[in-house]
Amino acid sequence: xxxxxxxxxxxxxxxxxxxxxxxxxxxxxxxxxxxxxxxxxxxxxxxxxxxxxxxxxxxxxxxxxxxxxxxxxxx
Amino acid sequence: xxxxxxxxxxxxxxxxxxxxxxxxxxxxxxxxxxxxxxxxxxxxxxxxxxxxxxxxxxxxxxxxxxxxxxxxxxxxxxxxxxxxxxxxxxxxxxxxxxxxxxxxxxxxxxxxxxxxxxxxxxxxxxxxxxxxxxxxxxxxxxxxxxxxxxxxxxxxxxxxxxxxxxxxxxxxxxxxxxxxxxxxxxxxxxxxxxxxxxxxxxxxxxxxxxxxxxxxxxxxxxxxxxxxxxxxxxxxxxxxxxxxxxxxxxxxxxxxxxxxxxxxxxxxxxxxxxxxxxxxxxxxxxxxxxxxxxxxxxxxxxxxxxxxxxxxxxxxxxxxxxxxxxxxxxxxxxxxxxxxxxxxxxxxxxxxxxxxxxxxxxxxxxxxxxxxxxxxxxxxx
Numbered sequence: 001x002x003x004x005x006x007x008x009x010x011x012x013x014x015x016x017x018x019x020x021x022x023x024x025x026x027x028x029x030x031x032x033x034x035x036x037x038x039x040x041x042x043x044x045x046x047x048x049x050x051x052x053x054x055x056x057x058x059x060x061x062x063x064x065x066x067x068x069x070x071x072x073x074x075x
Numbered sequence: 076x077x078x079x080x081x082x083x084x085x086x087x088x089x090x091x092x093x094x095x096x097x098x099x100x101x102x103x104x105x106x107x108x109x110x111x112x113x114x115x116x117x118x119x120x121x122x123x124x125x126x127x128x129x130x131x132x133x134x135x136x137x138x139x140x141x142x143x144x145x146x147x148x149x150x151x152x153x154x155x156x157x158x159x160x161x162x163x164x165x166x167x168x169x170x171x172x173x174x175x176x177x178x179x180x181x182x183x184x185x186x187x188x189x190x191x192x193x194x195x196x197x198x199x200x201x202x203x204x205x206x207x208x209x210x211x212x213x214x215x216x217x218x219x220x221x222x223x224x225x226x227x228x229x230x231x232x233x234x235x236x237x238x239x240x241x242x243x244x245x246x247x248x249x250x251x252x253x254x255x256x257x258x259x260x261x262x263x264x265x266x267x268x269x270x271x272x273x274x275x276x277x278x279x280x281x282x283x284x285x286x287x288x289x290x291x292x293x294x295x296x297x298x299x300x301x302x303x304x305x306x307x308x309x310x311x312x313x314x315x316x317x318x319x320x321x322x323x324x325x326x327x328x329x330x331x332x333x334x335x336x337x338x339x340x341x342x343x344x345x346x347x348x349x350x351x352x353x354x355x356x357x358x359x360x361x362x363x364x365x366x367x368x369x370x371x372x373x374x375x376x377x378x379x380x381x382x383x384x385x386x387x388x389x390x391x392x393x394x395x396x397x398x399x400x401x402x403x404x405x406x407x408x409x410x411x412x413x414x415x416x417x418x419x420x421x422x423x424x425x426x427x428x429x430x431x432x433x434x435x436x437x438x439x440x441x442x443x444x445x446x447x448x449x450x451x452x453x454x455x456x
Binding site: 023026031039049050 | 109115126142209210211241243247251253259262300301302303304306308315322326332356358361417421449451
């Protein structure tokens with residue numbers, strides 16, 4: 001399990017060290033479409049949690065449902 | 076006890092509720108209240124109950140939430156009818172937590188307690204989420220720890236423990252001004268009493284009138300799994316988007332699974348929103364699974380849980396949201412009424428319907444359908 005964690009930790013460190021040098025390729029004024037309600041990754045956390053519960057109770061697979069959130073930086 | 080499930084994913088979703096604001100960057104979740112009624116009806120099982128969520132900013136940097144959830148279960152499933160009798164029970168779950176905003180970082184913590192007459196689960200969660208690349212990328216990491224206690228209704232002396240750990244990495248990425256992608260990885264480990272104490276396996280027995288008999292399941296005491304998912308959402312026009320994604324899963328019990336989903340969201344005049352989607356799921360069975368063992372105690376590990384068999388399922392969803400006219404409702408800024416309906420179809424490849432006629436091992440394969448309904452209202456204030 002410790003080996004499994006090394007990869008994501010290294011990825012985070014790589015992203016974090018590089019982020020100050022990257023110019024955002026989608027400018028803040030170009031992000032209106034991403035703010036449209038139809039683009040929300042999960043409109044309702046209660047509903048999303050429930051349907052994942054339904055799947056996990058009846059299927060052998062588990063995890064990696066939902067998303068990291070954020071991502072646009074429109075503020 | 077219906078089945079051990081991973082409560083970790085659920086608390087993660089509640090704790091990371093800001094993902095509903097993907098296009099708003101790293102901000103605290105909105106103040107909101109949700110009241111949901113849910114109903115699952117399929118395979119002889121009916122589960123209904125409420126889910127109530129209240130989320131409020133305590134300060135400008137800190138948002139707290141509480142969620143109360145109930146499953147009222149009435150079960151006459153094929154498993155129950157094969158070697159036991161129908162039952163009713165109730166599970167209640169309470170989750171509390173909070174998110175702390177620190178510049179472009181959100182720190183989250185939560186705790187969930189789940190209780191039923193023969194099963195008790197506690198889960199603690201901690202996560203961190205960070206915006207990078209000028210806000211185009213959000214990286215999140217999370218860790219959950221769970222402690223379960225398994226009991227039996229008819230044996231007050233029976234008590235076994237389960238220890239669960241879950242590690243999560245997630246990335247949401249703006250690729251273009253019209254395209255969002257998200258990636259997630261979960262590694263989950265369980266240790267302890269992992270099988271259902273009521274579940275039985277069947278084996279050939281010439282001394283029985285039916286030609287078979289039953290004995291308790293025995294699962295390994297450890298299970299480790301990993302799952303990767305990749306999804307995307309593409310803006311088509313104002314109020315309209317298509318989305319899709321998939322997931323691959325593998326565990327140390329020999330279960331390999333993948334699923335895929337496609338959908339379309341469309342809103343009209345901002346009052347109505349419609350969502351239509353299709354999801355496909357398939358898995359291979361666990362190494363120790365068998366519908367019919369050849370003799371008693373054939374294997375040291377044995378299971379006949381249909382959730383660990385080889386099967387596929389399909390889900391079709393229709394979602395409708397109506398924007399309530401709340402202009403004169405005082406402190407309420409916005410309200411919606413929502414309906415989600417999922418039709419599910421399960422087809423099992425090596426789980427037979429022992430309630431049907433046939434010689435042992437040649438009964439018809441089992442299949443079932445389910446209607447999953449969610450009715451809820453949401454208010455923002």
